[in-house]
Amino acid sequence: MKITFWGAAQTTTGSFHLLETRGTKVALDCGLFQGRRSEFYERNQSFPCPPKDVETVIFSHAHIDHIGNFPNFVRQGFNGRAFATHATMDLARALLLDSAFIQQKDTEFVNKKRKKRDLPPVEPLYLVEDAEKALEMFVGIGYYKWFCFAEGFCGKFLDAGHILGSAQVELDVKLDNGRDHRLVFSGDIGRGGREILRDPETPSEVETLILESTYGNRVSEPTANLRESLRVIVERVAARGGKTIIPAFSVGRTQEIVYQLNNLFNEGKLPRIPIYVDSPLSANVTEIFRKHPECFNLPTVEALRSDDDVFGFASLTYIRNVQESMALNNHNGPCVIISSSGMCEAGRILHHLRNSVHDKRNCVLFVGYQAENTLGRRLIDGEKRVKIFGEDHIVQCEIQSLQGFSGHADMNELHDYVFRVHARSGNLLQRIFLVHGEPEAQEPFAEWIRTHFDVKVVVPKRGETFEIT
Ligand SMILES: [Zn+2]
Incomplete structure (x- = not known):
């Protein structure tokens, strides 16, 4: 299996990772890159392969940096299915339509300015109709139910405790050599001990973990009081x-x-x-x-x-x-x-x-x-x-x-999560890819994991591909 890191690689926005085994391509998340306007259009327009070649997209949760580029993915030719929890699917409806509306308004504003400078108008990244088409591709799946969705791929959602409907994606993938391999994509991990949402769950028998690292070096205020x-x-x-x-x-x-x-x-x-x-x-x-x-x-x-x-x-x-x-x-x-x-x-x-x-x-x-x-x-x-x-x-x-409301696990909570995954996986856990973080948070976190566990830790760059055998 090949994993290509494309978005949220050494940054916290535009989550997109591509898996490929036995000729089947599956994307994890299709998030909007949010940054300077000059980079916004180009970054969001480019993908590691033509969208029509991807069979399935699986979404971890409905934050716009995890789902917000999906209408554009569809506009550029994706024609498969998109799996998410039921709550993520409902949130996606509200958020993608809102996002399309914002793209259109934003482009009108930019084009007014461009007209004054005699520049040709630009197109919005996507329209409301693209978002509507994208929403038709969603399939809602409950937590803990195994679903087999493409040749060589079965998946299951575990609670990530980050926002309503947020999930860790547990995947059993048949490798090119016929062996089964368990890969878990953490999505964004919540703090635990929160109002309303459940604590993040611990996946087991994990061989490859793609883990967020937003606060890999920062301790948040306690959630109590x-x-x-x-x-x-x-x-x-x-x-x-x-x-x-x-x-x-x-x-x-x-x-x-x-x-x-x-x-x-x-x-x-x-x-x-x-x-x-x-x-x-x-x-x-x-x-x-x-x-x-x-x-x-x-x-x-x-x-x-x-x-x-x-x-x-x-x-x-x-x-x-x-x-x-x-x-x-x-x-x-x-x-x-x-x-x-x-x-x-x-x-x-x-x-x-x-x-x-x-x-x-x-x-x-x-x-x-x-x-x-x-x-x-x-x-x-x-x-x-x-x-x-x-x-x-x-x-x-x-x-x-009042800062204790943060939706992301802090440094200690991320350490605790790695301890728990390791306890449930033991020697099976071979490698951890850190994504969704800035390098200054990722490097100390990677070093901490290396000193505590015999696990390969990688902080992938955008566009880097890794082979899992
Ligand atoms: Zn999030």
Whole structure:
């Protein structure tokens, strides 16, 4: 079998790995490369082989850097089947249509600028109709069910505990020499001990492991007490008549915050103030969460017995339409507004920040990682003057950050995962490929594995191919 690493190789975006045995090609993930606009188009257009030659794509989870280039893959000729868990399939519908819409809007904006410079227009990476065609190719498979999908390939999904529907892909592959080989693709691994989602499971008898390494060198804050920290902030800000503005991604983070607030509400610990989730995509994704209790952990399933909607309570309103969102600008008095995007780069959150940052009664509460050069990072770094919609704003509100909500296992949790896989695989475990990480996180992680286990560890580059015999 040959494995070619194409995306998420020494980077954390554009996940795509190609397997080939006995003339059959199977892709793991088909994610969008998200980076500088100059690289975006070219990187996403190129694949290691013509898409029509690939028989099957298997998706680990529905984050856009794992599924977001699939409509383009289909547009370029892929005509096979795409396997994913049921929840991933439902999330893919919401996210790929949203992504296609964004591609089209973004291209309109770019083409306006190009026209001024007398440059020819560019095409969007894909259209809504390509996303619709791609969605027809999905086949939903439950966790733990073996499915044989191509000559020499059988697979099974194990929970990865990262986002709703996230899976580790366990594959039994018939090698060119006729021997069976177990390969596991971890997808993105969650932290464990989380609200809503189950802990990541441990695959067994693994021979080759393709493992994510996002936080291979970083320890995250513990997950305990996030609810209490959230309560303290919301209560303090409400008591002084302020608004708590929470920038949060639509998938996962928003539902986690809502779930925590729901529990605080049930416990009578939430101040009696209105709470708004202002994002149509977040509202749609929350609907998908409600439909997939099979992905929940035991405490959440038990909570559902006494509370049939853990993502809704009396003081919470989901806002879809633009007029209602704009009306929030005139809201006086304390409230909580959860809106996207999570790094404050686009979306409705910008309107709420524009209206709030100058008032010292308010608080902007970050619950996720803020990348460099984003408005979110500038606010967290304490900049006192920021640009929002091209205008200068003086920041006088409180800025807070609760970082334990991360969806990725940290360094210690990744170490623990490798220990567990090794314990269940023993000498069978021959090699680990580290993907989905920056080299500064991957190298120390690779070194740690080499010192603890007799296993070959490789940090593949984009385009590198390895032979497994
Ligand atoms: Zn992910």
